[in-house]
Amino acid sequence: MTSTTDLPGATYRLGDLDVTRVGYGAMQLAGPGVFGPPRDRAAAVAVLRAAVDMGITHIDTADFYGPHVTNEIIREALSPYPDDLHIVTKVGARRDEQGGWPHARTPAELRDQVHDNLRRLGLDVLDVVNLRVGGLDAPEPGPLAEQFEALAELQQQGLIRHLGLSTVNAEQLAEAQAIAPVVCMQNLYNLARRSDDPLVELTAQQGIAFVPYFPLGGFSPLQSDELRSVADRLDATPLGVALAWLLQRSPNILLIPGTSSVAHLQENVAAAGLQLPAEAVAELDAIGAAPATGP
Secondary structure, three states: OOOHHHOOOOEEEEOOEEEEOEOEEHHHHOOHHHEOOOOOHHHHHHHHHHHHHOOOOEEEOOOOOEOOHHHHHHHHHHOOOOOOOEEEEEEOEOOOOOOOOOEOOOHHHHHHHHHHHHHHHOOOOEEEEEEEOOOOOOOOOOOOHHHHHHHHHHHHOOOEEEEEEEOOOHHHHHHHHOOOOOOEEEEEOOOOOOOOHHHHHHHHHHOOEEEEEOOOOOOOHHHHHHHHHHHHHOOOOHHHHHHHHHHHHOOOEOEOOOOOOHHHHHHHHHHHOOOOOHHHHHHHHHHOOOOOOOO
């Protein structure tokens, strides 16, 4: 069994919570397209228990994964929860019958989603709730005060410990901070999608965790070839190199790679511990300067 201190990157202070920098993203525990039940529920339960056994103390989820499926599996697998396990969830979206992800961000909808998360996870208080503002791959400019104030009220009521944001820009982060402290933010960010470099620096200065998703999203064929070339020379996988680069990019970056396989979970954790030599980092840094395509 891997202990918490053996995990790559050790821990990060998220508000008053200590979480492992290598976490686990539960999105893939639902069925295909993050919709409906998984093909193998027992395997989904097993991968969650394996994550905790490996020392991971940071699990990322949302009640709209499935919808509802992922949170129900988390409760089945892990409740009663270990004292050092912290679950981060998101609100601000729902699933439609076609499997889409429409916004659900009125104050009433957000309050309902918080209570849905509490009920399905079997918790009295949520450790961290992220307000999702943008789409799947990019922020959508506009005010968020009304929505964030609704969550801040639930925090004051004792239903939420800490607040975060998902798919936002710097202006929206500042707007939220004027209402309540922000402990983390989740945006699409990786080797190829580097537009949030200034936000990585800003959040690091402010002691806010930056949690990138889609570690291989948006790579052009050329960028993928370059990443694969570096990985081959290091006898590693492209995903492993991409995760290791993120951990070395900034000490406030937390990882939430997802998988429905225990074997892949073990590979992800081991790969994230790869120490990239300086020449590899320089070569990887240059990938972000090449044109990228798509989300």
